[in-house]
Amino acid sequence: MNVSEWPIWDWGPWKWTALVGQVLFFGRVMVQWVASERERRSANPPLFWWISLGGSLCLSAATLGLGEWLLLPSYLVNTAIYARNLRLHGERGSRLGPVPAALAGLGAAAVLMGVAWAQGGDGTRADVALPWLVAGLAGQAIWATRFLVQWWLSERAGHSHFPPAFWWLCLTGSLLNLAYTLAIGEAVFWIGFVGAWVAPARNLMLEYGHRRRTA
Numbered sequence: 614m615n616v617s618e619w620p621i622w623d624w625g626p627w628k629w630t631a632l633v634g635q636v637l638f639f640g641r642v643m644v645q646w647v648a649s650e651r652e653r654r655s656a657n658p659p660l661f662w663w664i665s666l667g668g669s670l671c672l673s674a675a676t677l678g679l680g681e682w683l684l685l686p687s688y689l690v691n692t693a694i695y696a697r698n699l700r701l702h703g704e705r706g707s708r709l710g711p712v713p714a715a716l717a718g719l720g721a722a723a724v725l726m727g728v729a730w731a732q733g734g735d736g737t738r739a740d741v742a743l744p745w746l747v748a749g750l751a752g753q754a755i756w757a758t759r760f761l762v763q764w765w766l767s768e769r770a771g772h773s774h775f776p777p778a779f780w781w782l783c784l785t786g787s788l789l790n791l792a793y794t795l796a797i798g799e800a801v802f803w804i805g806f807v808g809a810w811v812a813p814a815r816n817l818m819l820e821y822g823h824r825r826r827t828a
Contacts, residue, residue, distance in 0.1 A: 627678030634671030635804055641665050642812045645775075654823035655775045655816040659702045662773075665695045681797070683749055687757035694760040701773040745796035752789030755782055777820055783813040 641664035648656035673688040759782035767773045787809035794803035 627675045630671050630678070631675030634668045634675060637664050637668030637671065641668065642809075646812050646815065649816055649819050653819060655777075655780070655820040657774050659699065662695045662698045662702065666692060666699075669695060683746075683753060683793075687753045690757045691760045694764045697764055698767065698773045701767055742796070745793055748789045749793030749796075752786050752791075752793055755786035756790055759783055759786060775816065775820075777817060780813040780817045780820070784810050787813070 641661050644658060644664060645656060645661045648658045648661075669688050669692040673685060673692065676682065676685045676688065759779050762782060763775060763779040766776045766778070787806050791803060791806035791809070794806060
């Protein structure tokens with residue numbers, strides 16, 4: 614099979630949009646990882662949040678276009694939290710407060726889910742077995758919760774940072790989301806979760822190592 618016959622050339626615009634979002638999410642992990650290795654602890658560069666915003670908006674649009682509604686709420690909620698973290702960093706163009714940020718994401722998710730329901734879609738695939746659907750729901754709940762935990766603890770600390778609890782939730786959520794996205798068979802979604810456990814594991818090693826050194 615030559616390059617022109619690869620399945621990706623049959624992708625529509627929404628799958629390419631999802632791929633761009635996944636590339637941006639991979640890029641943000643690399644940015645955060647490199648910064649963490651330099652500081653020898655879990656780092657939190659502003660560039661991570663800007664790249665996250667771009668990736669989340671791309672994937673939100675792709676899930677909307679592809680009809681994968683189960684994946685949409687966490688992307689929208691996290692988009693608002695990314696903006697709030699930029700505000701905590703003092704970045705311009707990110708003026709949402711903590712409560713408006715959370716409500717904006719949840720409100721947008723609720724509206725779009727309502728539109729889908731009114732059009733006769735329930736956001737799930739008929740050919741996905743119940744265990745995988747449960748895994749997907751649990752994975753999305755944890756995947757969204759990880760940034761809610763990060764945001765809440767950052768508000769308490771008065772600055773944006775990544776607590777160990779965030780990384781533990783990343784590990785758990787990534788495995789559950791990988792199971793669901795493999796079940797639905799959409800490569801543009803599961804490729805984002807295949808190696809999603811590596812950076813959290815490394816960040817936990819760096820953070821706990823830093824705490825031992827400073828104890």
